[in-house]
Amino acid sequence: MNRRLFLKNTGLGLMAYPLFTKAYTKVIADKVAASDRIRLAHIGTGNMGGQHINWFSRFPDVEIVALCDVDQLRVDKAQKSLASRNPSTKIDAYTDFRHIIDRKDIDAIACATPDHWHALVAMMAFESGKDVYGEKPLSYSADEGNLMLKSLKKHDRIFQLGNHIHAGENYHRVAEIIQSGILGKINTVRLWKTGGTSGLGFPQNEAPPKNLDWDMWLGPAPYTEYTPVRCHGSFRSFFDYSGGVFADFWCHIADILYMSLSPKGLYSIDARGEAPNDGIADTPKWIDVDFKFKDLDVFWTTTPPNVDGADKMYIGAHFEGENGSLTCDYETMKIKIGNEVMNDIPEVSKTLTRSPSHQRSFLDSVKSRVQPESNLEYSREMTLPMHLALISFRLKRKLLWNSKEEKFVDDPAANFLLSRNNRKPWALTNV
Amino acid sequence: MKKTIILFAFLTISLLSFSQKETVTLFNRKDLTNWKMVPHDKPGFEVQDGILVAKPQNGSNLFSEKWYGNYIFKFEYLLSEVGNSGALIRSDPENAWGTGVEVQLLAPWTPYRDDLHCTGSMYGLVAVHNRPDETTGIWHEMEIKCDRQNVTISVDGQITTVAKIDTVKGMENKNIEGAVGFQGNHGKKGEFVKFRNISIQDFDTDPEYVAKGFYENDARFRQQAHKSAVSIGAPMIDGLTKMLSQDNVMAKAGAKQVLFDIVAQATAPDVSKLEKKNVIKALKKNLKQSKSKSVSEYLDFLQNIAESKK
Numbered sequence: 001m002n003r004r005l006f007l008k009n010t011g012l013g014l015m016a017y018p019l020f021t022k023a024y025t026k027v028i029a030d031k032v033a034a035s036d037r038i039r040l041a042h043i044g045t046g047n048m049g050g051q052h053i054n055w056f057s058r059f060p061d062v063e064i065v066a067l068c069d070v071d072q073l074r075v076d077k078a079q080k081s082l083a084s085r086n087p088s089t090k091i092d093a094y095t096d097f098r099h100i101i102d103r104k105d106i107d108a109i110a111c112a113t114p115d116h117w118h119a120l121v122a123m124m125a126f127e128s129g130k131d132v133y134g135e136k137p138l139s140y141s142a143d144e145g146n147l148m149l150k151s152l153k154k155h156d157r158i159f160q161l162g163n164h165i166h167a168g169e170n171y172h173r174v175a176e177i178i179q180s181g182i183l184g185k186i187n188t189v190r191l192w193k194t195g196g197t198s199g200l201g202f203p204q205n206e207a208p209p210k211n212l213d214w215d216m217w218l219g220p221a222p223y224t225e226y227t228p229v230r231c232h233g234s235f236r237s238f239f240d241y242s243g244g245v246f247a248d249f250w251c252h253i254a255d256i257l258y259m260s261l262s263p264k265g266l267y268s269i270d271a272r273g274e275a276p277n278d279g280i281a282d283t284p285k286w287i288d289v290d291f292k293f294k295d296l297d298v299f300w301t302t303t304p305p306n307v308d309g310a311d312k313m314y315i316g317a318h319f320e321g322e323n324g325s326l327t328c329d330y331e332t333m334k335i336k337i338g339n340e341v342m343n344d345i346p347e348v349s350k351t352l353t354r355s356p357s358h359q360r361s362f363l364d365s366v367k368s369r370v371q372p373e374s375n376l377e378y379s380r381e382m383t384l385p386m387h388l389a390l391i392s393f394r395l396k397r398k399l400l401w402n403s404k405e406e407k408f409v410d411d412p413a414a415n416f417l418l419s420r421n422n423r424k425p426w427a428l429t430n431v
Numbered sequence: 432m433k434k435t436i437i438l439f440a441f442l443t444i445s446l447l448s449f450s451q452k453e454t455v456t457l458f459n460r461k462d463l464t465n466w467k468m469v470p471h472d473k474p475g476f477e478v479q480d481g482i483l484v485a486k487p488q489n490g491s492n493l494f495s496e497k498w499y500g501n502y503i504f505k506f507e508y509l510l511s512e513v514g515n516s517g518a519l520i521r522s523d524p525e526n527a528w529g530t531g532v533e534v535q536l537l538a539p540w541t542p543y544r545d546d547l548h549c550t551g552s553m554y555g556l557v558a559v560h561n562r563p564d565e566t567t568g569i570w571h572e573m574e575i576k577c578d579r580q581n582v583t584i585s586v587d588g589q590i591t592t593v594a595k596i597d598t599v600k601g602m603e604n605k606n607i608e609g610a611v612g613f614q615g616n617h618g619k620k621g622e623f624v625k626f627r628n629i630s631i632q633d634f635d636t637d638p639e640y641v642a643k644g645f646y647e648n649d650a651r652f653r654q655q656a657h658k659s660a661v662s663i664g665a666p667m668i669d670g671l672t673k674m675l676s677q678d679n680v681m682a683k684a685g686a687k688q689v690l691f692d693i694v695a696q697a698t699a700p701d702v703s704k705l706e707k708k709n710v711i712k713a714l715k716k717n718l719k720q721s722k723s724k725s726v727s728e729y730l731d732f733l734q735n736i737a738e739s740k741k
Binding site: 202203204205222223224275277278279280282394395396397410411412413415416417421423 | 650653654657680681684687688691692694695696698699700724725728729732735736737739740741
């Protein structure tokens, strides 16, 4: 019996007790046999990667055995900090993630690289028999999402997207209320996130620092000379690597739309907006998008919509139903039916199983082999409109979408932008 | 001999590129095609014997339908004895004086008007430094050149007024593009002003002029140049590709974005096949000539977008 099969068969039976996981975890603390521990590696140990390490290192059934970052300073720092907390574990540090992919003793990876690496890292992990906790957005391009899903299925792997707000009580309760039908049929949803990409000025290119493997950082993205703002912390300002604040936050707030309504039949995407004019950044300074789904209009705006209380919320979702409305963010909700405003509707019964925590749920899935809530199939569908909106933004035109074939209607240029030809040698092989 | 040929070739090239700054007649001597009166319910202008006349007191003003950013606006004017009118530049007709600037056209009044309010001044904003001939009843020629930050006004071939707008108090929030226009008869009842030979040379249709705007430090003028470059389309591609391989980070970033926008525009369903063909042709030509790997990769990417088929 190999390790993998052992984990699967014993499985710790966590799926049977999802609501009691916290208590269960306490009981087994310090008593997890080595064979029951999940051997985890972190790829990308910067801002978000550091969070991942903090989260995962607290689980008694997780053993973090390897770290990787293309920035030697970052990986050294992460290794040192982790080693001080877990002196008994040997932690290997790499700057090339392929060392982790090649290792047979690692069960899962947590990926917090920049967006343009997400698909490659995940697919190479799947192929090498590893499960993946991957940061949002799911992928750089729309097509990568499809390839990731194919690869996941082929290699029978577990994936959870890192949209951790998903696991909270608030989103589960919002979804229950919306799904209960108490607000009537929902016909409009407004999503917003204030703020956008700032220009970043016009810095000169310079030699990359010695601690940074710039070519590896670029990976599948077009080659360009180094300047610090293209890299750590602000890479999302560039279409070469991501899609700005919009791409950064879409998965957090569109999540509640998909969790509640799983809208189908998207057929029209119309984005308007502007790129900054005061710097090298090229992703939206502001972006407004009208999405038309079958029986549902979804609007994204960079300024809060004109609904009660929204002006004080930097991010939010507003559901408009036949009988009332619901406005929410990560932690709060406000329901309005007629003149009555409330924070909950106790009559709506609890129908959804709560998540033990986003990371715990991933670890449980690794053991049970049952996909977690924000699995790849779910997160691919949830992320897709974001990609389509950015294509509409870049081409500066309204686009029609065939949701069955997942192609734009009569717009070859838009369809071309659903994917990218990766820089050599980082082609995404068809899996 | 060889030198002469080179010189001749150079002259031809410069003449050719200069010729792209075409001068267009704005007034057809028959009617107000290309123009609109604002407000439209108080007509202030009419055409008489091939001449544009503003007679009704405080009638409407007249604006070009098209908007311009950088140009030479040229016309002849004749004022009645104590006439008062003006030319408007970079003006949104809905709020002409708030957004644009009036270049004054005025008879020598009693009491005497100072240099900040006389003919040739940018009314109330920039005084003339060289007061023009203000004789009424005869034709004068005025030329207003808007060259991004710089506005230069000449009367009868003499420069009267020079302004660098970012140094002028009160011009901070003025438009940098808009209609050109004329004020109706702003004098007493019975006074009038006449205009003829009205033309404009639009710099923003000239690829060379527009390319220079990519190096402007003022973001508004840079953005204006980007917009003009997109509307020029294919003929901008050579210049923009050059910018990509140069060291100016600002111009490079602008060129990268605008090349994408030109290609995006050329792939829109309602764009002519010819424009798309010209864009592809220009991309291919520059790809062939490119010596930089990253520039070639970008051009290749753009060409793939432009050539993508069902």
